[in-house]
Amino acid sequence: MNVVYADNNATTQVAKKVLDEMLPYLETYYGNPSSMHTFGGQVAKNIAMAREQTAALLNASPEEILFTSCGTESDSTAIQAAIKSNPDRKHIVTTRVEHPAIKNICEHSAKNEFHVTYVPVDENGTLDLDYLYKNLTDDTAIASIMWANNETGVIFPVEEIAAKVKEKGIVFHTDAVQAVGKIPIDLKNTEIDMLSLSGHKIHAPKGIGALYVKKGTKFSPFLIGGHQEKGRRGGTENVASIIGLGTASELSKNLMEEENTRVKEMRDSLEKGLLERIDNAIVNGGKEKRLPNTTSIAFEYVEGEAILLMMDEFGICASSGSACTSGSLEPSHVLRAMGVPFTAAHGTIRFSLSTYNTMEEVNFIIEKLPPIIEKLRKMSPFWKKNQ
Amino acid sequence: MWEYTDKVKDHFLNPRNVGEIKDADGIGEVGSLACGDALKLTFKLDENKRIKDAQFQTFGCASAIASSSALTEMLKGLTLEEAEKISNENIAEYLGGLPKEKMHCSVLGRDALEKAIGSYRGESEKKIEGEIVCECFGVTDLEIKRVVAENGLINVEDVTDYVKAGGGCGKCHERIQEIINQINGIQIQPKKKEKALTNIQKIKLIQETLSREIQPALAKDGGDIELIDVDGNKVIVKLRGTCATCSKSELTLKNYVETKLRELVADSIEVEEVQ
Ligand SMILES: Cc1ncc(COP(=O)(O)O)c(C=O)c1O
Numbered sequence: 001m002n003v004v005y006a007d008n009n010a011t012t013q014v015a016k017k018v019l020d021e022m023l024p025y026l027e028t029y030y031g032n033p034s035s036m037h038t039f040g041g042q043v044a045k046n047i048a049m050a051r052e053q054t055a056a057l058l059n060a061s062p063e064e065i066l067f068t069s070c071g072t073e074s075d076s077t078a079i080q081a082a083i084k085s086n087p088d089r090k091h092i093v094t095t096r097v098e099h100p101a102i103k104n105i106c107e108h109s110a111k112n113e114f115h116v117t118y119v120p121v122d123e124n125g126t127l128d129l130d131y132l133y134k135n136l137t138d139d140t141a142i143a144s145i146m147w148a149n150n151e152t153g154v155i156f157p158v159e160e161i162a163a164k165v166k167e168k169g170i171v172f173h174t175d176a177v178q179a180v181g182k183i184p185i186d187l188k189n190t191e192i193d194m195l196s197l198s199g200h201k202i203h204a205p206k207g208i209g210a211l212y213v214k215k216g217t218k219f220s221p222f223l224i225g226g227h228q229e230k231g232r233r234g235g236t237e238n239v240a241s242i243i244g245l246g247t248a249s250e251l252s253k254n255l256m257e258e259e260n261t262r263v264k265e266m267r268d269s270l271e272k273g274l275l276e277r278i279d280n281a282i283v284n285g286g287k288e289k290r291l292p293n294t295t296s297i298a299f300e301y302v303e304g305e306a307i308l309l310m311m312d313e314f315g316i317c318a319s320s321g322s323a324c325t326s327g328s329l330e331p332s333h334v335l336r337a338m339g340v341p342f343t344a345a346h347g348t349i350r351f352s353l354s355t356y357n358t359m360e361e362v363n364f365i366i367e368k369l370p371p372i373i374e375k376l377r378k379m380s381p382f383w384k385k386n387q
Numbered sequence: 388m389w390e391y392t393d394k395v396k397d398h399f400l401n402p403r404n405v406g407e408i409k410d411a412d413g414i415g416e417v418g419s420l421a422c423g424d425a426l427k428l429t430f431k432l433d434e435n436k437r438i439k440d441a442q443f444q445t446f447g448c449a450s451a452i453a454s455s456s457a458l459t460e461m462l463k464g465l466t467l468e469e470a471e472k473i474s475n476e477n478i479a480e481y482l483g484g485l486p487k488e489k490m491h492c493s494v495l496g497r498d499a500l501e502k503a504i505g506s507y508r509g510e511s512e513k514k515i516e517g518e519i520v521c522e523c524f525g526v527t528d529l530e531i532k533r534v535v536a537e538n539g540l541i542n543v544e545d546v547t548d549y550v551k552a553g554g555g556c557g558k559c560h561e562r563i564q565e566i567i568n569q570i571n572g573i574q575i576q577p578k579k580k581e582k583a584l585t586n587i588q589k590i591k592l593i594q595e596t597l598s599r600e601i602q603p604a605l606a607k608d609g610g611d612i613e614l615i616d617v618d619g620n621k622v623i624v625k626l627r628g629t630c631a632t633c634s635k636s637e638l639t640l641k642n643y644v645e646t647k648l649r650e651l652v653a654d655s656i657e658v659e660e661v662q
Contacts, residue, residue: 115584301446303451304448305389305448306447306448309399342423380444381426
């Protein structure tokens with residue numbers, strides 16, 4: 001069966017070019033970049049190159065890029081670095097819609113004498129900026145605000161927020177795992193202190209990430225060990241994956257245009273096609289400031305896991321905001337923070353495309369999904385009652 | 388990804404007996420949209436008082452649909468006395484097993500069956516008996532005791548898998564563990580740990596909770612709340628309006644505010660109202 005992969009916010013296919021560039025570092029150049037001999041030492045040059053490529057995607061300097069093992073490590077490192085560098089400050093500001101990588105470390109900190117403010121969003125997923133600014137105090141160690149939401153694709157004005165946060169002398173971090181590669185990012189011209197990204201969302205392998213740390217930002221390592229990454233992250237480098245991330249960054253930079261034209265058109269067609277054919281379907285989150293590849297659609301009166309499994313029969317891959325898929329019992333915290341009613345939250349499906357998708361695939365989804373929803377609605381005790 | 392058996396997949400993709408019997412002898416409706424799954428079961432008896440037909444309508448995940456479909460198949464040909472003996476375990480077994488986290492789907496089936504039989508016998512809808520332990524999913528201590536005893540459950544997670552209790556905010560975990568211990572005859576001294584907040588932090592958090600959580604909820608019903616003072620754990624407020632249409636209508640306004648503050652600020656908060 002053909003796979004129609006529309007779950008690129010979960011992870012992406014490794015680009016052929018990325019794999020080709022990586023393989024020599026698994027087969028031939030297996031030396032340790034810290035070694036004195038040429039065989040190992042030469043690898044350090046290639047890491048430096050990858051650092052430049054990654055920096056270029058963000059318009060940052062190579063010294064500002066720290067390689068980590070994933071987006072989650074980047075997030076934890078950032079929060080922990082800000083807290084340790086500002087020991088007198090016991091307050092964290094973040095949003096109600098963060099990925100668990102931020103949400104859970106904030107909740108964890110809240111257990112250890114930290115006070116956390118979760119900035120709310122409205123029904124469009126728009127952040128309450130007044131609320132955010134009002135809650136910045138002398139006690140605030142860090143404000144961590146995601147750039148783009150992984151479930152809805154809604155983009156926050158982090159450049160503007162960073163400027164305000166910096167005015168108050170507070171460290172600003174953004175989880176840009178979903179934004180990187182999808183929308184242009186120009187860090188030289190922002191006040192952002194730290195930014196997290198993850199390789200596997202931009203066609204590099206899983207298990208590689210990076211943290212941007214602006215020059216002059218107080219830092220404290222999370223993994224303490226050897227002198228790697230200038231002592232900011234101990235551990236022998238994941239060489240092949242770092243090379244992969246560098247290559248993927250370069251590809252991403254070149255594909256940014258396509259992401260915002262062809263991919264966006266496919267996303268729009270998919271959304272339009274489904275809404276035209278299916279009643280009681282609602283897009284979650286405002287459509288204007290949104291990632292070009294993502295759409296989150298609520299199909300009322302049916303349950304997400306059931307939709308996913310029926311799509312699975314056709315090889316269609318997407319994900320859901322419903323409770324049942326995650327093993328938790330409540331629908332996604334993001335949808336709940338937006339006040340999406342239960343009728344809709346449980347039946348929410350997220351489609352996320354990439355440059356690897358085609359219009360044929362989009363049309364395939366548009367053809368297959370309406371009968372699935374109809375079949376499930378016919379089974380649902382709520383459907384007719386609400387018509 | 389859930390590991391579903393082929394039988395679960397079959398009953399999900401090709402559900403048997405979908406629909407609603409028009410002149411049903413028994414009707415059982417359980418669950419709700421908010422909970423994420425719901426089942427309406429109807430059955431019809433033949434002249435020998437055996438179940439001739441059973442149909443279902445289900446809103447829920449694959450295992451909820453499969454459990455409902457399986458149940459209707461199991462019911463056909465049974466007398467009500469026989470049908471009554473079907474347990475949630477039997478439904479799961481019929482399907483070749485369910486993932487542990489999905490056992491509540493089989494419990495949903497059993498509950499609907501019980502209600503349907505009750506409706507046939509003319510028993511009026513039982514009022515909620517016992518004390519609500521899990522507010523998020525409206526589960527009582529009696530329901531928890533029953534699944535613990537019937538399925539030999541030993542920890543809170545199990546209870547969540549079977550009846551959802553404890554799967555929301557998590558505030559009731561201690562109480563659930565107490566119930567489990569009670570059923571299993573274990574005595575443990577309950578320990579309580581309070582979050583250490585400084586006074587300023589506490590007041591700030593109270594203000595925030597009022598303006599962010601409580602005020603908007605009250606505003607929907609034309610109500611409002613004003614913070615007058617905080618004295619230790621006593622929160623003094625002025626309240627206006629009714630909570631007539633709010634989902635927690637059995638609670639008074641003051642109780643609602645207190646519950647919210649206890650949940651989000653500290654367990655020891657007490658709310659006092661001034662006129
Ligand atoms: C917004 C966001 N932050 C963080 C992460 C975590 O990244 P990783 O899987 O590399 O740890 C993800 C990935 O799911 C994400 O979408």
